[in-house]
Amino acid sequence: xxxxxxxxxxxxxxxxxxxxxxxxxxLDPEIEWRPRLGAAGVRAxxxxxxxxxxxxxxxxxxxxxxxxxxxxxxxxxxxxVLVHVCARGQGSASGVQVEEEAFxxxxxxxxxxxxxxxxDRRDEALEAARTG
Numbered sequence: 001x002x003x004x005x006x007x008x009x010x011x012x013x014x015x016x017x018x019x020x021x022x023x024x025x026x027l028d029p030e031i032e033w034r035p036r037l038g039a040a041g042v043r044a045x046x047x048x049x050x051x052x053x054x055x056x057x058x059x060x061x062x063x064x065x066x067x068x069x070x071x072x073x074x075x076x077x078x079x080x081v082l083v084h085v086c087a088r089g090q091g092s093a094s095g096v097q098v099e100e101e102a103f104x105x106x107x108x109x110x111x112x113x114x115x116x117x118x119x120d121r122r123d124e125a126l127e128a129a130r131t132g
Contacts, residue, residue: 004108005074008081011113012071015057023057024050027113034117036102064089064098072101080129081106084122105129 007026014022107115
């Protein structure tokens with residue numbers, strides 16, 4: 001397993017374990033965090049840096065409580081890591097269970113994630129990896 005894949009896998013474990021230091025460990029301090037914009041109570045914005053990642057995490061948890069992210073598959077694409085995930089949570093106000101699959105594309109540099117982007121479809125993520 002490559003260093004990039006191992007670092008990303010460890011980050012998901014930290015997210016699920018609510019280990020903030022672990023979540024940030026392999027993220028570049030200037031990371032660009034691009035979630036599915038406007039998803040489930042999250043602002044339609046680009047988050048930057050560790051502070052931005054933590055703000056995103058707080059917003060998600062306010063809307064959906066603690067989110068558990070299951071890694072369904074992970075692919076090493078050299079400077080990118082593509083992760084197929086299933087995220088689960090429960091609406092804080094409604095109590096409705098929420099579950100969705102997505103594709104997370106991580107752009108890596110020297111073992112650190114410098115960009116995170118969420119896609120609905122695998123082919124979109126792969127095209128983004130090829131072009132940038």
